[in-house]
Amino acid sequence: MPMPFADRSVLVTGGARGIGLAMVRAFLEGGAHVVYVDRDETLGRAAEDAMRKEYARVHFVPADIADFESCEAAFVRAESLVGSINTLVNNAGISPKTHGRGLPVDEISIDEWRRVVDVNLNSLFYFSKLAVPGMKRRRFGRIVSMSSVAGKAYLDVCALHYAATKAAVIGLTRQLAGELGPFGITVNAIAPGRIDTEMVAVAGAEANALYVAQTPLKRLGTTREVAALCLYLASREEAGFVTGQVIDVAGGWLMT
Numbered sequence: 001m002p003m004p005f006a007d008r009s010v011l012v013t014g015g016a017r018g019i020g021l022a023m024v025r026a027f028l029e030g031g032a033h034v035v036y037v038d039r040d041e042t043l044g045r046a047a048e049d050a051m052r053k054e055y056a057r058v059h060f061v062p063a064d065i066a067d068f069e070s071c072e073a074a075f076v077r078a079e080s081l082v083g084s085i086n087t088l089v090n091n092a093g094i095s096p097k098t099h100g101r102g103l104p105v106d107e108i109s110i111d112e113w114r115r116v117v118d119v120n121l122n123s124l125f126y127f128s129k130l131a132v133p134g135m136k137r138r139r140f141g142r143i144v145s146m147s148s149v150a151g152k153a154y155l156d157v158c159a160l161h162y163a164a165t166k167a168a169v170i171g172l173t174r175q176l177a178g179e180l181g182p183f184g185i186t187v188n189a190i191a192p193g194r195i196d197t198e199m200v201a202v203a204g205a206e207a208n209a210l211y212v213a214q215t216p217l218k219r220l221g222t223t224r225e226v227a228a229l230c231l232y233l234a235s236r237e238e239a240g241f242v243t244g245q246v247i248d249v250a251g252g253w254l255m256t
């Protein structure tokens with residue numbers, strides 16, 4: 001079986017479930033050494049126990065990535081487990097909802113706003129800041145971050161903070177790609193439409209059915225489909241000339 005990621009030390013944020021977990025599994029299948037960071041210790045450990053039956057090269061590091069100190073501690077621990085991180089996947093994200101919908105601007109609390117910005121945007125800066133020096137020294141690196149179609153178009157189930165942070169991920173991706181290209185580091189983002197995970201289940205069957213009806217491919221996406229794009233963007237050769245891009249996995253919901 002080909003192991004195209006055998007030389008990779010991968011850090012995935014939010015890898016205990018959903019899209020992040022599918023990415024962890026896909027990198028393991030490709031032969032990588034993988035550390036995933038997640039605030040949910042119970043889920044994280046259970047996933048680690050399950051994956052360890054098949055793969056020795058997987059490690060869970062519990063951490064809440066909302067502040068720099070926690071990210072730094074998690075990063076140091078990750079490198080002590082798998083060596084220098086050459087592949088960073090900024091996947092963790094939150095989309096707070098009340099009765100299946102994001103709150104309107106005048107009802108979002110200051111704490112909720114700050115939390116979403118911390119998790120969905122600031123953590124990407126923190127982990128990039130931590131990982132880039134080593135990548136620059138070795139003149140190779142891959143960074144893949146999760147944006148969303150909500151960062152490119154109005155979606156009524158999401159709230160302002162979610163849309164704003166997912167749009168900011170696009171700016172961060174482009175700026176980093178320009179800055180880091182000369183060092184052999186590519187930086188790209190994925191903008192999923194509605195993917196079948198817990199985050200989307202919270203929106204409720206009715207909202208999801210409406211989305212499916214408006215989607216040319218007439219279904220929700222799968223976590224495997226997002227993970228496959230992540231592996232492509234993280235590849236050394238196949239995507240070696242692809243940087244600063246934001247690629248939709250949305251069943252054709254948004255065609256720009």
Ligand SMILES: NC(=O)c1ccc[n+]([C@@H]2O[C@H](COP(=O)([O-])OP(=O)(O)OC[C@H]3O[C@@H](n4cnc5c(N)ncnc54)[C@H](O)[C@@H]3O)[C@@H](O)[C@H]2O)c1
Pocket residue numbers: 013014015016017018019020037038039040063064065066091092093094095119146147148149191192193194195196197198199200
């Ligand atoms: N599911 C979708 O349809 C969809 C669509 C567009 C974008 N996305 C983005 O894809 C990413 C993954 O989405 P998902 O559907 O798998 O979400 P999910 O809620 O199923 O999983 C997210 C994971 O991130 C972890 N996490 C959240 N906050 C954290 C924190 N502060 N510290 C550490 N870990 C934290 C959670 O514990 C969880 O394991 C997110 O960035 C999300 O915004 C998802």
